[in-house]
Amino acid sequence: MAPALLLVPAALASFILAFGTGVEFVRFTSLRPLLGGIPESGGPDARQGWLAALQDRSILAPLAWDLGLLLLFVGQHSLMAAERVKAWTSRYFGVLQRSLYVACTALALQLVMRYWEPVPRGPVLWEAQAEPWATWVPLLCFVLHVISWLLIFSILLVFDYAELMGLKQVYYHVLGLGEPLALKSPRALRLFSHLRHPVCVELLAVLWVVPTLGMDRLLLALLLTLYLGLAHGLDQQDLRYLRAQLQRKLHLLSRPQDEEAE
Numbered sequence: 001m002a003p004a005l006l007l008v009p010a011a012l013a014s015f016i017l018a019f020g021t022g023v024e025f026v027r028f029t030s031l032r033p034l035l036g037g038i039p040e041s042g043g044p045d046a047r048q049g050w051l052a053a054l055q056d057r058s059i060l061a062p063l064a065w066d067l068g069l070l071l072l073f074v075g076q077h078s079l080m081a082a083e084r085v086k087a088w089t090s091r092y093f094g095v096l097q098r099s100l101y102v103a104c105t106a107l108a109l110q111l112v113m114r115y116w117e118p119v120p121r122g123p124v125l126w127e128a129q130a131e132p133w134a135t136w137v138p139l140l141c142f143v144l145h146v147i148s149w150l151l152i153f154s155i156l157l158v159f160d161y162a163e164l165m166g167l168k169q170v171y172y173h174v175l176g177l178g179e180p181l182a183l184k185s186p187r188a189l190r191l192f193s194h195l196r197h198p199v200c201v202e203l204l205a206v207l208w209v210v211p212t213l214g215m216d217r218l219l220l221a222l223l224l225t226l227y228l229g230l231a232h233g234l235d236q237q238d239l240r241y242l243r244a245q246l247q248r249k250l251h252l253l254s255r256p257q258d259e260e261a262e
Contacts, residue, residue: 062117099166
């Protein structure tokens with residue numbers, strides 16, 4: 001086990017990498033398709049048939065490359081979440097197991113974003129071109145993206161962001177408090193086993209609600225939608241627990257204001 005003084009900077013480095021990757025992911029999924037930058041699918045050949053596009057090597061090559069990047073991310077994210085791999089990494093990295101998982105996920109996502117190949121010549125599933133849709137659709141998409149990201153950040157705070165990032169595990173270890181999960185109720189542990197991604201609906205809105213849905217964006221949205229759907233298995237008991245925890249956190253947040261008002 002590494003000395004306690006080395007655990008804290010390692011966990012902080014993982015957190016900084018994950019935070020920076022999250023900011024870059026916002027740019028990649030929202031700012032790029034909504035505000036421009038790297039060109040999205042569209043252009044003079046955007047309305048060619050889908051069958052013809054699937055026979056065009058200039059379209060298939062970047063799609064195959066993008067698919068490989070997504071499979072790399074999904075494979076890393078799923079493999080390192082498997083119980084046998086988690087047990088192995090816990091044996092060799094100890095309390096840094098979660099930080100290692102977060103750092104590897106951030107690196108895999110960085111590879112996807114940095115080496116993503118747009119398909120500017122391919123067909124589009126939909127595109128807002130005629131007025132007033134060409135003005136109002138991007139604006140509405142932008143507003144919905146802002147709301148979705150605000151909800152995502154709020155939900156992550158409710159879901160114990162420090163523990164999700166691996167910081168709380170190191171903090172508890174340094175103070176000799178043990179494993180944070182060991183202090184959670186069976187209902188919380190049951191929820192965590194069913195819900196690996198607490199921001200599914202909001203992230204799906206970010207992926208699909210865009211003014212122009214070209215082939216590369218369609219590939220990104222389809223594969224991540226499939227992955228998010230397979231990663232969830234919530235039932236009524238989980239939803240009741242979620243509702244109770246949200247109400248409790250909101251009550252705790254509002255308590256200081258109530259005391260000041262008195």
